[in-house]
Amino acid sequence: MHEEVATRTEFEAVIGLEVHVQLLTQSKMFCGCENRYGGLPNSRTCPVCLGLPGALPALNGEAVRMAIALGLALKASIREESTFYRKQYFYPDLPKGYQITQGPVALVEEGWLEIPGDATVRGREGALRVRIERAHLEEDAGKSSHDLDPDHSLVDLNRAGVPLLEIVGGPDLRSPQEASDYLKAIHHLVMYLGICDGNMDEGSLRCDANISVRRRGETKLGTRVEVKNLNSFRFLRQALEFEIDRQIELVESGQPFSQETRGWDAQAGVTRSQRSKEAAMDYRHFPEPDLPVLCVSPEEVAGVRAHLPELPSDRKARFQETFGLTDYEADMLVQTPMHADYFESVATLSGNGKQAANWMLGEVSRSLNETGHNLETLGLSSAQLADLIKLVATGTINLNTAKEIVFPGMLAGEGNPADIVATKSLGQVSDHNFVTSLVRDILTANPQQLAQYKAGKVNLRGFFVGQAMKAGQGRINPQVLNQAVDEALASEEAP
Secondary structure, eight states, X not given: OHHHHHHHHTEEEEEEEXXXXXXXXXXXXXXXXXXXXXXXXXXXXXXXXXXXXXXXOOOOHHHHHHHHHHHHHTTOEEOSEEOEEEEEOOOTTOXXXXXXXXXXXXXXXXXXXXXXXXXXXXXXXXXXXXXXXXXXXXXXXXXXXXXXXXXXXXXXXXXXXXXXXXXXXXXXXXXXXXXXXXXXXXXXXXXXXXXXXXXXXXXXXXXXXXXXXXETTOOSOOOOXXXXXXXXXXXXXXXXXXXXXXXXXXXXXTOOOXXXXXXXXXXXXXXXEEEEOOOGGGGTOEEOTTSOOEEOOHHHHHHHHHTOOOOHHHHHHHHHHHHOOOHXXXXXXXXXXXXXXXHHXXXXXXXXXXHHHHHIIIIIHHHHHHHOOOTTTSSOOHHHHHHHHHHHHTTSSOHXXXXXXXHHHHHTTOOOHHHHHHHTTOOOBOOHHHHXXXXXXXXHHOHHHXXXXXXXXXXXXXXXXXXXXXXXXXXXXXXXXXXXXXHHHHHHHOX
């Protein structure tokens, strides 16, 4: 085991991701067919996406605007003129026999995205700026299924022609963790921009990983292998871990290997060879004769820029400054636009951003995980949660009562927090004389524990607090209770 670790530290991985983002347009890239997941096989097709003779493509303008929005968010150059090409390859799920894609000039080129660097491989803390070589528009292929029929492969062309934005990152990543963080950053970004639903299970966002290894200190790149169609952050990390180890073993043993395309077998936990990797010449690219040059004016770019939403990195920084959140808290709360919007509403309505974060990352997150709901279906409005936070802040109820009785009641549909408090008589008891009398009764009822406390076993203070809280059915004001317990114990110790 120690030898394996030592061997791996002698090598450096070089990783670049190609991320495929399905755009949230209403229609497909080059035709009017509905762009929606699922449906009966081959029900959302037409002569254009079926590749029938004489059918002509028409470019989806909304897809262009979405690509520009991403380019602006990536600080990239938006090319005033870009072109569409035909990329030739023959496979049953591509009925035309070619894919329409952009090249050699893409609409979006030369941007960057910042992620945390992996200190375990870089030897230092700090942010990493990953280059974005380009982001180009293209159409998706259909889907082949090889396990639905024992004798045949089946093809569903509903996905054929769905608008794709392929984001080609530079070979700047050095570990599976950095690759995962980069993919998460892309995922967050496209969801905040509203250009993709981010559903990786349905293939809305997936990636191909290009990976090679070399000895540390070398500048020449090793033999590159592409691992195709990774549709989860976990699969990406696992596939890269396996492939790094596989390539290091081959290099160490002196076994040459060729550039190839591999697939990830999640059940076996291995990558498997699929085909030799094509070179650009194998695709026989040539200009798409049925589409003109795509021209984008500065005014069109300015129009898209004017409607850009607040980006996740900017929102995270604002949450930290405005609500006094830690880096971790703010990062968790901007995971999705829905979570960020909900939190900000609770924080604003309650006037207490820190407590809003505590509830969001505590009870709300726990409930979402346990029930499988999302914030829309949980049955808890931001105004209701804000009201609950205010009831605790004003001392109407204590935190335990809020968490153990009122919050579950709200989720069960018992009403607003104030109604639940009134119906169940949960109001917090803050009367000092009443609490002092209750504490005296507790001390009298527990002479043995009182004697042990007076003999030096001071941790029994917590016992008396717990007994008093239990006697008060959790409704005692903790501050008043703690003061009363301290006063009562001090009087017992007085000569």
